Amino acid sequence: MSNVAPLLQVKNLRVEFPTRRGTLVALDDVSFDISPGEVLGVVGESGAGKSMTGAAIIGLLEPPGRIAKGEILLGGRRIDNLRYEEMRRIRGKEIGAIFQDPLTTLNPLYTVGRQLAETMTTHLPIGPGEARKRAIEWLEMVGIPAAAQRIDSYPHEFSGGMRQRVVIALALCAEPKLIVADEPTTALDVSIQAQVIALLKRLAREKGTAMMLVTHDMGVIAETADRVAVMYAGRVAEIGPVREVVKHANHPYSAGLMASIPPLDRRVERLAQIDGAMPRLSAIPKGCAYNPRCPQVFDKCRTYRPDLINAGTTQAACWLYDTEAPRG
Amino acid sequence: MFAFIISRILQAVPVMLTVALISFAMFAYVGDPVAIMLGQDFTEAQRDQLVRDLGLDQPFWVQFATFIGHAAQGEFGLSYRLSRPVAELIAERAPATLELAFTAAALALLIGVPMGVYTGLYRNSWLSRFFLTFSLVGVSLPTFLIGILLILVFAVWLGWLPSFGRGDTVKLGWWTTGFLTVSGLKALVLPAITLGLFQLTLIMRLVRAEMMEVLRTDYIKFARARGLPNRAVHFGHALKNTLVPVITIVGLQLGAIIAFAIVTETVFQWPGMGLLFIQSVGAADIPVMSAYLMLIALVFVTINLIVDLLYYAVDPRLRIGRGKGGH
Ligand SMILES: Nc1ncnc2c1ncn2[C@@H]1O[C@H](COP(=O)(O)OP(=O)(O)OP(=O)(O)O)[C@@H](O)[C@H]1O
Numbered sequence: 001m002s003n004v005a006p007l008l009q010v011k012n013l014r015v016e017f018p019t020r021r022g023t024l025v026a027l028d029d030v031s032f033d034i035s036p037g038e039v040l041g042v043v044g045e046s047g048a049g050k051s052m053t054g055a056a057i058i059g060l061l062e063p064p065g066r067i068a069k070g071e072i073l074l075g076g077r078r079i080d081n082l083r084y085e086e087m088r089r090i091r092g093k094e095i096g097a098i099f100q101d102p103l104t105t106l107n108p109l110y111t112v113g114r115q116l117a118e119t120m121t122t123h124l125p126i127g128p129g130e131a132r133k134r135a136i137e138w139l140e141m142v143g144i145p146a147a148a149q150r151i152d153s154y155p156h157e158f159s160g161g162m163r164q165r166v167v168i169a170l171a172l173c174a175e176p177k178l179i180v181a182d183e184p185t186t187a188l189d190v191s192i193q194a195q196v197i198a199l200l201k202r203l204a205r206e207k208g209t210a211m212m213l214v215t216h217d218m219g220v221i222a223e224t225a226d227r228v229a230v231m232y233a234g235r236v237a238e239i240g241p242v243r244e245v246v247k248h249a250n251h252p253y254s255a256g257l258m259a260s261i262p263p264l265d266r267r268v269e270r271l272a273q274i275d276g277a278m279p280r281l282s283a284i285p286k287g288c289a290y291n292p293r294c295p296q297v298f299d300k301c302r303t304y305r306p307d308l309i310n311a312g313t314t315q316a317a318c319w320l321y322d323t324e325a326p327r328g
Numbered sequence: 329m330f331a332f333i334i335s336r337i338l339q340a341v342p343v344m345l346t347v348a349l350i351s352f353a354m355f356a357y358v359g360d361p362v363a364i365m366l367g368q369d370f371t372e373a374q375r376d377q378l379v380r381d382l383g384l385d386q387p388f389w390v391q392f393a394t395f396i397g398h399a400a401q402g403e404f405g406l407s408y409r410l411s412r413p414v415a416e417l418i419a420e421r422a423p424a425t426l427e428l429a430f431t432a433a434a435l436a437l438l439i440g441v442p443m444g445v446y447t448g449l450y451r452n453s454w455l456s457r458f459f460l461t462f463s464l465v466g467v468s469l470p471t472f473l474i475g476i477l478l479i480l481v482f483a484v485w486l487g488w489l490p491s492f493g494r495g496d497t498v499k500l501g502w503w504t505t506g507f508l509t510v511s512g513l514k515a516l517v518l519p520a521i522t523l524g525l526f527q528l529t530l531i532m533r534l535v536r537a538e539m540m541e542v543l544r545t546d547y548i549k550f551a552r553a554r555g556l557p558n559r560a561v562h563f564g565h566a567l568k569n570t571l572v573p574v575i576t577i578v579g580l581q582l583g584a585i586i587a588f589a590i591v592t593e594t595v596f597q598w599p600g601m602g603l604l605f606i607q608s609v610g611a612a613d614i615p616v617m618s619a620y621l622m623l624i625a626l627v628f629v630t631i632n633l634i635v636d637l638l639y640y641a642v643d644p645r646l647r648i649g650r651g652k653g654g655h
């Protein structure tokens with residue numbers, strides 16, 4: 001992709017959930033990089049492991065979930081094995097997060113100004129007065145009208161779209177180098193989704209912030225992302241430049257996913273389904289996880305699991321691109 | 329804000345009237361005040377005179393209105409048993425009950441809330457398990473039994489603390505306080521624990537349940553994702569959100585503490601209103617009983633009002649009038 005040293009490196013990440021009926025593998029061998037300032041779109045059906053990947057990166061996997069294998073590096077430093085307190089200093093300061101539902105992500109009992117100020121005083125060497133001043137500036141930057149007056153308002157006094165703007169300000173206010181945005185517009189009214197994405201994109205560009213953008217909206221991916229990762233059943237099925245993945249997907253699953261998108265002018269909230277359903281974690285098939293649904297399945301797919309391999313324009317986890325052992 | 333208070337006070341009026349009616353009915357229909365006051369020897373003329381003096385020949389609603397008028401001024405007549413004004417008797421006993429209730433409530437809050445937060449945060453630690461087991465004891469043992477056990481251990485066996493009475497008290501105007509003497513403080517320990525233990529365990533369990541609920545919310549996850557220190561997340565964001573339901577229960581429990589001080593006061597011969605009430609029941613001393621009833625109702629109503637005001641202070645979503653629009 002580029003020659004710049006990657007900001008985020010996820011290497012062979014495996015996340016497990018020990019349960020009474022055995023260990024569930026929620027993420028298996030997930031690898032990707034994000035360069036400084038780059039936007040990586042992450043797509044895939046519900047349950048593919050997109051949110052789980054984000055949670056692992058910010059170090060907030062829900063117990064008993066745990067990283068069983070692999071590494072996560074931020075600016076070359078390993079962050080997956082840090083103690084809670086060390087990781088806490090990275091959260092907000094170096095990795096910001098945006099959640100799906102702005103109606104529930106803000107504390108209803110604190111004013112938006114207080115939530116902004118506490119985030120900044122936690123991570124930046126500034127006092128309460130300066131933090132308040134900057135909080136007003138941030139509200140202005142995310143397009144809240146009359147920011148100086150609204151700073152002392154509570155979350156319930158804002159509309160959903162306005163609240164998500166506040167959340168964006170909260171994620172960015174300590175100036176992190178990376179934002180993990182998990183479906184930032186899914187819960188919003190369709191009419192304001194585009195505005196919020198445009199805002200996020202503009203701010204990320206202005207501040208040089210890299211972003212992992214999870215979404216179901218291919219229109220958003222096409223407009224915003226530099227590269228796309230397609231996830232399936234806890235693995236990366238394909239990853240590559242946005243134009244290639246959207247227009248000329250190599251992995252049969254990505255191809256099916258892209259084919260199910262209606263034209264850009266008629267967006268839908270959720271992707272249409274490919275025939276069949278993604279397997280549950282407890283019943284992931286042997287070999288390629290996609291093989292029961294794959295139109296191009298062949299023998300090898302049912303026994304051996306493909307890793308990401310070079311598929312020309314992208315990397316795909318599919319035996320079709322295995323040059324060493326041609327299909328037979 | 330002002331309108332809110334007024335409307336709440338108006339809502340309390342029917343409650344107080346109902347309790348007043350019950351109190352009054354006790355006066356009018358339980359026992360015969362005339363017979364009690366006249367004693368053995370009396371003439372028919374004396375009797376008629378007394379009936380007229382007491383207003384007993386008036387229609388029911390006039391008598392009731394008079395009763396309420398007097399009650400509103402704290403007038404409940406003379407105690408049959410002690411022949412002293414009821415208001416005076418209650419004023420004399422109130423400090424003992426209020427100091428006991430206050431201490432018990434403070435104990436329950438200051439220990440119950442931190443224990444609830446701790447057990448909510450560290451669900452599986454052995455200390456949490458210990459607290460929970462201990463709280464089961466507090467919830468399931470009856471108050472009088474706890475009192476008797478405490479007396480047995482700390483008064484009879486160890487001899488550390490007195491088993492009855494209030495110790496030495498100091499007069500501050502009409503108020504008498506046991507807070508200022510060593511014997512007063514020592515005397516307070518066992519009754520306060522007895523009275524507060526149930527509330528303590530209740531508050532602990534409530535705060536724990538609320539805390540666990542709140543810790544699962546998105547805004548707590550987001551607070552963590554913003555890198556706020558645990559202290560701010562747990563004791564700021566999370567605890568504040570558990571307060572709304574906790575305030576309700578604590579408010580109701582405070583009323584209950586005052587009302588149910590009866591048992592504790594009896595066990596420890598604590599010279600408060602509860603003991604006075606029990607003694608009055610024994611002697612069919614209706615004026616004291618009805619006054620006590622109305623006082624307890626007033627306490628509940630007042631606490632309810634305070635609880636509503638606290639909601640208002642804690643939860644901005646209830647301050648509808650202040651909304652600046654923007655939807
Ligand atoms: N606490 C948990 N215990 C066990 N399995 C879990 C837990 N949380 C999530 N999972 C499983 O992990 C898998 C990945 O979930 P994840 O939330 O990452 O999906 P997603 O790709 O974000 O889907 P969506 O588009 O619906 O948000 C799912 O199969 C889910 O059932």
Ligand code: SF4
Nearest residue numbers: 288291294301318319
């Ligand atoms: S490996 Fe086989 S089953 Fe899996 S996507 Fe490729 S062709 Fe289909």
Ligand SMILES: [Mg+2]
Nearest residue numbers: 050051052182
């Ligand atoms: Mg998700």
